[in-house]
Structure formats: C-alpha cells, structure tokens
Amino acid sequence: VNTAADGDLMQTLMARADIAVCGGGQTLYELASQGLPPVITGIVEDQKDDIRGFTQAGFGIDIGSWQRPDLLDALARGIRELWPASSRQRHSAAGRRCVDGHGAERLATAVLAEWKRMVPHD
16 A cells, blocks of 8 residues: 555545545545544544544534434535535634644644653753
8 A cells, every 4th residue: 555645535525525424534624724624523432532623613514413313414415514615714724724734743842742751862
C-alpha cells in the first residue's frame, strides 16, 4: 500500500467535495484543515469530545451514533442542513479556525522537551 499516494488522493477528493460524511476520528481534523464541512456520526466512545469540540466551534453537523436506527434519515437531514452555500461557507471557515497547521510542530517540541527532561545529557 502506498500511503503517500493514498494521502494525496484523499486531499484531492476533499478539495473537490462540497460536503463530507465522517466518523469523529482523525478524518475530522483533516476535514477541518481543508475547510470541508462534514456530517459526523460517532463510531467509538472516545470520539465524543472531539465531535463536541468541533461542532461547538461551528464546524460540522453531529448526527449521533452510527448505530441509531434512523441513521439514513439523520444523514439526509445533516446533508440538507449543510447544503446551502452560506451554511457550507460558515462551517468551512469555522473548521479552518480550529486547525492552525502547527500541531505537528507543537507535538515535536513537546516530545523533545520531555526527552531532554528525562534523558541525562552531558
């Protein structure tokens, strides 16, 4: 599997789309960085905080658990809510405000600081 090509393809697809459907995992962050408004369905328990945080910031429509009996109806309602261009623009801007593009840098800085703290240096 060529993951670099898969990542490039995913970014291309996101750039061409108007709306996405996703779970509340890593893809939610990727969609926010691209400004692509999602309809979000939670898949596992540990996604709830991220879903809540993004939707409270104005990014995405949370339709609840993927196990709900009316999932397709909820999905259709979410898509209808995001369909107007003004709604997509508002959600897109909110997503971009949530992700500043410096997360990897902050993580590397924190890891290096912790390593320096834990490992004796001469």
